[in-house]
Amino acid sequence: MKMMRRMRLGAILFALSAPLAPLGAQPAPEEIVAPGGEAGLLPVRTEAAKGRILLTLPAPAEDGVALRVLYSTALKTGLGSAPLVLDRGRIGNTQLLAFRRIGGKIAVQFENPRFRATAGDAAQQQAVASDFGISTMWITDIAETLDDGRMVIDIAPFLAMDTLGIAGSLNLDQDSFGIGTSSAIGGKGFRLDDKLSLADPASVKLFPDNLEVDAVQTFVSDKPGAEVENIVPEPKKLTLTVHHSFVRLPEPGFEPRVFDPRLGGFATQVVDFSAPLGAPVVYDLANRFRLEKVDPSAPRSRVKKPIVYYLDRNTPEPIRSALIEGIGWWGDAFDAAGYIDAFRVEMLPEGADPLDVRYNMVNWVDRATRGWAYGQQIVDPRTGEIIKGMVVLGSLRARQDIQIFQALVGAGALNSGGPNDPVKVALDRLAQLGAHEVGHTLGFAHNFAASTQDRASVMDYPPPRIGLVDGAPDLSDAYAEGIGAWDVATVRWLYGDADEAETAEAAAQFRYGQDDNSRSADTAYAWGGLWDDGADPTAELTRMMEVRAAALSRFGLGALAPGEPVANLRRRFVPLWLLHRYQLVAAAKQIGGVDFTYAVNGGGREAAQPVAPARQRATLDAVLATLTPEALRVPPALVPLLSAAQNGTNDRQYETEVFATAGGPVFDPLVAADAATSLTVQTLLAPRRLARLVVQRHGDPAALGVGEVLDRLTDRVLGRTGDDLGRRIAYRTLATMAQVARRGDATPEVAAALDQKLVDVAALLAKRKANGAERAWALSLSRALGDPDAREKLAASLPRMVSVPPGDPIGEDDWMNLSSLLAPGE
Structure with a gap:
C-alpha cells in the first residue's frame, strides 16, 4: 500500500513539473489543400473548434472588389417530398458573386450582369451597371489584413444563411401549384433558426477552380404541414444540409450564341444598352456547354474537352444500365453534328462528391411519394455558358409505371424479360427519362409536338404506346429506342455549324411546341400535348378508348402477383x-x-x-x-x-391514388x-x-x-x-x-x-x-x-x-x- 502511495505521489509531482499549456490555447487553423498539391481557387483555412472557415481574398481593386466568382447552392440532403421539390440535388439560381471591400468590412454582393453595354467602353459599362440595383447579402469584418493587401474573412456565417430559399418552398401554398386550394402543404411560418444552423468546417473541399462547403440549416415552425409531418421525426424542426459552390469565372473564349425561337432551348436574357438604334435592346443568349473542336475547320473532329455525365453511385441495377444506355443516346446526336466522342456517360468515381461543380450529375433520389424528375443547369449569367448539369430522378416513378403496366397486361409476365414484362417496359421508360432530363441540362427545352411526328424527340413526354394483339393490350413497342430526328437537328443548331438555311429547313420540317403553348389543358397550339401519341390526336383518342375497353374487360386478379393484397387492385384500377x-x-x-x-x-x-x-x-x-x-x-x-x-399502416401514396x-x-x-x-x-x-x-x-x-x-x-x-x-x-x-x-x-x-x-x-x-x-x-x-x-x-x-x-x-x-x-x- 505504501509503494502504491509513493507511485501516485511521484506521478502527481511529475505532472506538476511539466510545462503548462497557455490558457485558452486552440489548435492552429488547418490549411485546406487541393488534390495533388495544386493551387486552389483561393487559400482556405478551417478552425473546427470555433466553427470558422477562413478565406484569404486577393487585395481589392480600385472598385473595392477583391474577387468575383460564380456562386450556386444545392441540397445535399433532401426532405423526400415530391410536391415541395426539396430533393437531394436540387440547385438554386447561379449568381455572379463579388467580395467587395467597403471601409473596414467585406460585403458579399450578388451583381446584376443582365443589364449591360456589351459594345460600350469601360465608362459606359460602369454607367449601366450603376443604373440597376444589386443585392448585398451579407457584410462581415475583416479578420486580418496581410502585408500584401490580401484580406482574411470568416465565411461560415454567410454559409448558414438561407440563400437557397428553403423557407419560401416550405411556406408555399398549394395554390401556387395550381391545385386550387390555399392550404400550405409544407407548413406556415417556417423560418431559419440561426441557433440550429451552422457551416461545417470538416466539409470544406478545395479544387483548382472551385471551393465546396456544406452547411447544416434548420427551419422551425409551430404549424408544419402534412408533407413535413409525414416525413420528419420532429416536424417543427426540419434540418437539411445545403451545399455551397464558389466557382472560378470561366476563361475567355466562349462564344455566346443568340437564341433562335424557331428551335428553342433555354436562354439567358441580356438587356444591352449599347445596341444600335433600331436593334433590340432585350435579347436572349442560348444556354450551352463550351464544346470546341480540335480542328475547327474540319466537318468532323474530336473535341478539346468532352461533355461527360456521371451517374449517382446509389443508382441500383438494372436501373443503372438502363440510364447509362438512354443518356448515352446523346452521343449519337453530337456525332451527327460533327463532334467525335464529344459526349459520354460514366459512373461517378469512387470518393467523388456529386455536388462538386466539376461533375455533371444524374442523381437517383428517394421520396415518400412519386414526383417529377428535373434537369437543372449552373449557368454563367454573363454568357449563357453551362458550367454544370444536374439531374434529379425520383425512384418511385418507375414503380408507378409498373403499376400501370400490370393493370394493362397482368402480373404474370413480371421479370420474365419478355416484351410485355412490366419491369422491362419500365426500364425502357427510364432510358427515355434519363435522356430527357440530361437533354434539359444540355440546353434543350420540351418539344411537346414531337409525338405527332413519329417520336421525333426524347424532349417530349412519351406515353407507353399500347397496341392490341388478338384483342389484348400489347407493350412490345411501348417506348422508342435512341435519339430523335428533332434532337439531332437541335444539337446541330445549338452546338454545331448549322447556317441560316439549315436552321430554316429544320424549323420548317418539324413541329415544335414548348411549355407555354402546350402544358395546360386549354392552350391554343393544336399539336402541343403531353403524354399523347400519334400523328392524328383525334384518331388516337378513339383508338385509346378501344384499348381501354379491352384492358378493362380483362382486368382482375391477374393484375396482382401471387400473395399480393387484393386491395391493391383499387390503386391499379385508377390509371x-x-x-x-x-x-x-x-x-x-x-x-x-x-x-x-x-x-x-x-x-x-x-x-x-x-x-x-x-x-x-x-x-x-x-x-x-x-x-x-x-x-x-x-x-x-x-x-x-x-x-x-x-389492412396495415396507412400509405399516403395509396390513399391519394384511389x-x-x-x-x-x-x-x-x-x-x-x-x-x-x-x-x-x-x-x-x-x-x-x-x-x-x-x-x-x-x-x-x-x-x-x-x-x-x-x-x-x-x-x-x-x-x-x-x-x-x-x-x-x-x-x-x-x-x-x-x-x-x-x-x-x-x-x-x-x-x-x-x-x-x-x-x-x-x-x-x-x-x-x-x-x-x-x-x-x-x-x-x-x-x-x-x-x-x-x-x-x-x-x-x-x-x-x-x-x-x-x-x-x-x-x-x-x-x-x-x-x-x-x-x-x-
Whole structure:
C-alpha cells in the first residue's frame, strides 16, 4: 500500500513539473489543400473548434472588389417530398458573386450582369451597371489584413444563411401549384433558426477552380404541414444540409450564341444598352456547354474537352444500365453534328462528391411519394455558358409505371424479360427519362409536338404506346429506342455549324411546341400535348378508348402477383380507368385550336391558322364519345373485387391514388364515372378554348361555335338519363357548365351562352315526362338550374363533387408551375 502511495505521489509531482499549456490555447487553423498539391481557387483555412472557415481574398481593386466568382447552392440532403421539390440535388439560381471591400468590412454582393453595354467602353459599362440595383447579402469584418493587401474573412456565417430559399418552398401554398386550394402543404411560418444552423468546417473541399462547403440549416415552425409531418421525426424542426459552390469565372473564349425561337432551348436574357438604334435592346443568349473542336475547320473532329455525365453511385441495377444506355443516346446526336466522342456517360468515381461543380450529375433520389424528375443547369449569367448539369430522378416513378403496366397486361409476365414484362417496359421508360432530363441540362427545352411526328424527340413526354394483339393490350413497342430526328437537328443548331438555311429547313420540317403553348389543358397550339401519341390526336383518342375497353374487360386478379393484397387492385384500377386522360386533352386542343410556329419574318409560315372546322367537329365527336354510359360503366364483376378491404399502416401514396369509396372498402362505380366525366367536361369547356371558338366564328361563320358545342354536349348527356349512371354523367356535366359560367376568366360571350343554355335545360327538365328516380332527379336539377340564386349556389360550391386522383407525373418531368422554385433549365 505504501509503494502504491509513493507511485501516485511521484506521478502527481511529475505532472506538476511539466510545462503548462497557455490558457485558452486552440489548435492552429488547418490549411485546406487541393488534390495533388495544386493551387486552389483561393487559400482556405478551417478552425473546427470555433466553427470558422477562413478565406484569404486577393487585395481589392480600385472598385473595392477583391474577387468575383460564380456562386450556386444545392441540397445535399433532401426532405423526400415530391410536391415541395426539396430533393437531394436540387440547385438554386447561379449568381455572379463579388467580395467587395467597403471601409473596414467585406460585403458579399450578388451583381446584376443582365443589364449591360456589351459594345460600350469601360465608362459606359460602369454607367449601366450603376443604373440597376444589386443585392448585398451579407457584410462581415475583416479578420486580418496581410502585408500584401490580401484580406482574411470568416465565411461560415454567410454559409448558414438561407440563400437557397428553403423557407419560401416550405411556406408555399398549394395554390401556387395550381391545385386550387390555399392550404400550405409544407407548413406556415417556417423560418431559419440561426441557433440550429451552422457551416461545417470538416466539409470544406478545395479544387483548382472551385471551393465546396456544406452547411447544416434548420427551419422551425409551430404549424408544419402534412408533407413535413409525414416525413420528419420532429416536424417543427426540419434540418437539411445545403451545399455551397464558389466557382472560378470561366476563361475567355466562349462564344455566346443568340437564341433562335424557331428551335428553342433555354436562354439567358441580356438587356444591352449599347445596341444600335433600331436593334433590340432585350435579347436572349442560348444556354450551352463550351464544346470546341480540335480542328475547327474540319466537318468532323474530336473535341478539346468532352461533355461527360456521371451517374449517382446509389443508382441500383438494372436501373443503372438502363440510364447509362438512354443518356448515352446523346452521343449519337453530337456525332451527327460533327463532334467525335464529344459526349459520354460514366459512373461517378469512387470518393467523388456529386455536388462538386466539376461533375455533371444524374442523381437517383428517394421520396415518400412519386414526383417529377428535373434537369437543372449552373449557368454563367454573363454568357449563357453551362458550367454544370444536374439531374434529379425520383425512384418511385418507375414503380408507378409498373403499376400501370400490370393493370394493362397482368402480373404474370413480371421479370420474365419478355416484351410485355412490366419491369422491362419500365426500364425502357427510364432510358427515355434519363435522356430527357440530361437533354434539359444540355440546353434543350420540351418539344411537346414531337409525338405527332413519329417520336421525333426524347424532349417530349412519351406515353407507353399500347397496341392490341388478338384483342389484348400489347407493350412490345411501348417506348422508342435512341435519339430523335428533332434532337439531332437541335444539337446541330445549338452546338454545331448549322447556317441560316439549315436552321430554316429544320424549323420548317418539324413541329415544335414548348411549355407555354402546350402544358395546360386549354392552350391554343393544336399539336402541343403531353403524354399523347400519334400523328392524328383525334384518331388516337378513339383508338385509346378501344384499348381501354379491352384492358378493362380483362382486368382482375391477374393484375396482382401471387400473395399480393387484393386491395391493391383499387390503386391499379385508377390509371387504367383514366387511361385516356392525356390523349383526351391532346385531342381537345383541336377544338378552338390553332396551328402556328415560332416564326421569324421571312422564314415562312408567319401566319397562324385555325384548325379546319371539319377537323374540329370530328374531334368534338371523339371527345363526346368518352361521355357515354357504355364508356363509363365499370364492369359489374369488378365491383366486388375492388371492394376488398385494406389492412396495415396507412400509405399516403395509396390513399391519394384511389377513388373515394361508398363507405369502408365498398367501391362506388358512380364515383369513377363522375371523375372521368369531370375530366372530359372541364377539358372541353375550358374558358380560353371557348373564347377562341368565339373568335374563330367571328372570322368564319362556318366555324364551330360555342352554341354548337353546348347543344351537342347537352343533347349527349340528357339523352341517356334512364339509370343512375346516365344521371350522374348529366349532373356532373351541367354542374360544371354552371361553374364555368361564373368563372372570372370566362368572357362575357362565353358566360352568356352557358348561362342561357342552363336556363333552357332547366325548362326542358321541368317538362320531362318521367317516373320514380328519374322524375325526382329532373325536377330537382331543374329547380337548381332555373333559379338564379340556386344556380349561383350550385356554381359556387359544386356540391357532391368527387376528387380526381392525380395523373401527373405518371409520365415524365415537370411541372405544376415550379419554374420559380427550381434553377433555370427545368
